[in-house]
Amino acid sequence: MTDLLATIYLYVKAFHVMAVLSWMAGLFYLPRLFVYHAERGMAGGEPTDSFAVMEEKLLRIIMRPAMIATWISGLMLVLTPGIVDWSMTWPWVKAACVIAMSGFHGWCAAQRRALAAGRSLSGRRYRMMNEVPTLLMVGIVLAVIVKF
Template sequence: MTDFLPLAYPWIKALHVMAVLSWMAGLFYLPRLFVYHAERGHLGQEPVQSFRIMEDKLLRLIMNPAMIVTWIAGLALVLTPGIVDWTMIWPWTKAAGVLGMTWFHMWLAGQRKALLLGQGLSGRRYRMMNEVPTLLMVLIVLSVIVKF
């Protein structure tokens, strides 16, 4: 398999980038949907039902598959000989950022369930949490590009 990875490297890297873009789009958008859901949820009208459907489909059909492909392609890149120098700091900071991003994804999934039960956070709190993926993205991109 290690003979295959160097040959497939550009394709795996392209797949990884596409999956990351899809995952990040969901990580940016789902908390925004939660803001609207939290602020209009007490109305019990049609917009709330629409938010529930959008939240569910975004998480199940886009974010979950994108996260899985991101992880699989990312691990394939890590296993490609000569790509990662583990004596440097950047792979560790990137790994920490990816673990943080995964935690945030799982937190969002839990918040979707809480909102369904009427136990979600305030719109203001969701607005604040919406900054988490941006901070993690900055850490990951700087780690990979600058390789500090």
Template sequence: MADWLSTIYPWTKSLHVMAVIAWMAGLFYLPRLYVYHAERGMGPSEPQDSLRIMEEKLLRVIMAPAMIVTWGAGLCLVLTPGIVDWSLAWPWVKAASVLAMTWFHHWLAVQRKALANGRSSGGRRYRMMNEVPTILMVLIVVSVIVKY
């Protein structure tokens, strides 16, 4: 299996990067939709229905598959011989950050259901939580590029 993973390494890495980009785009955009929903779309109006559809489709059709592909390709990269040196700090920082990113994804899914049921944590909370993927992205990119 190791030889096979080494052979397809460039393809796996490409797939991983593309999936991460799609997942991150959703992680950046969905909290912003929640801000709009919480602040402007809580009444019985068309914007609420449109926001609900946008949120659900973004989470289910784009973000969930992108997260699954990110994880799958990432695990293939981890299993590829010579790619990860677990004696360094960077793979641990990346792993912890990816777990936190996955938690955030699931938190967004819970918030979508709450908003769909007319409950909101408030626009301010969603604005603050919108910074979480940025912080995690910085940790991941720096750890992978610098490899400390």
């Protein structure tokens, strides 16, 4: 199995980058939709219905599969011999940030359900939460590239 992982390493790595890009695009955009939904769409009818459809499809069709693909390909990379040195700090930082990113994904899913039920945080709160994936991405990229 480890020979196979070593052989397909570059393909798995490329797939991982594509999956991460897709997941991150959704994580950046969904909270922005929440801002618009909270500020312009809580009265019912249009644009509320449009926001609800966009949020649900973004989460279900793009973000969830991209997160799953990110996790699967990431775990394949971790299992590839010679790729991760767990005695260093960087893989632990990356792992913590990825787990936090998955938690943020879960928070987004919960917010989508709350908005669909007519409950909302303020647009300002959603704007602040929109920065969370950026901060986690900075941690991940620095950890992986600098390998401290």
